Amino acid sequence: MNKQNTVAQPNINAKQYGEELFIICPPLELQNRFTKIVEEIEAEKELLQKSMVELQNNFNSLMQRAFKGELFND
Numbered sequence: 001m002n003k004q005n006t007v008a009q010p011n012i013n014a015k016q017y018g019e020e021l022f023i024i025c026p027p028l029e030l031q032n033r034f035t036k037i038v039e040e041i042e043a044e045k046e047l048l049q050k051s052m053v054e055l056q057n058n059f060n061s062l063m064q065r066a067f068k069g070e071l072f073n074d
Contacts, residue, residue, distance in 0.1 A: 025031075065071050 026034075062071070
């Protein structure tokens with residue numbers, strides 16, 4: 001059984017194709033706007049995660065109190 005790993009595509013010359021390969025990059029202003037939007041979304045996600053943890057803790061607390069019969073003793 002041959003377990004040789006191939007690290008390059010056969011018959012592809014990196015120098016030949018590397019000079020012809022163009023990568024389109026959006027303008028820096030657009031990249032910065034995108035970055036700002038992503039950061040804002042990530043911050044909102046973090047807030048939502050914290051809210052979910054707090055809601056779950058409150059729910060668990062209410063469930064414990066309900067099973068102990070402590071909810072309607074006021």
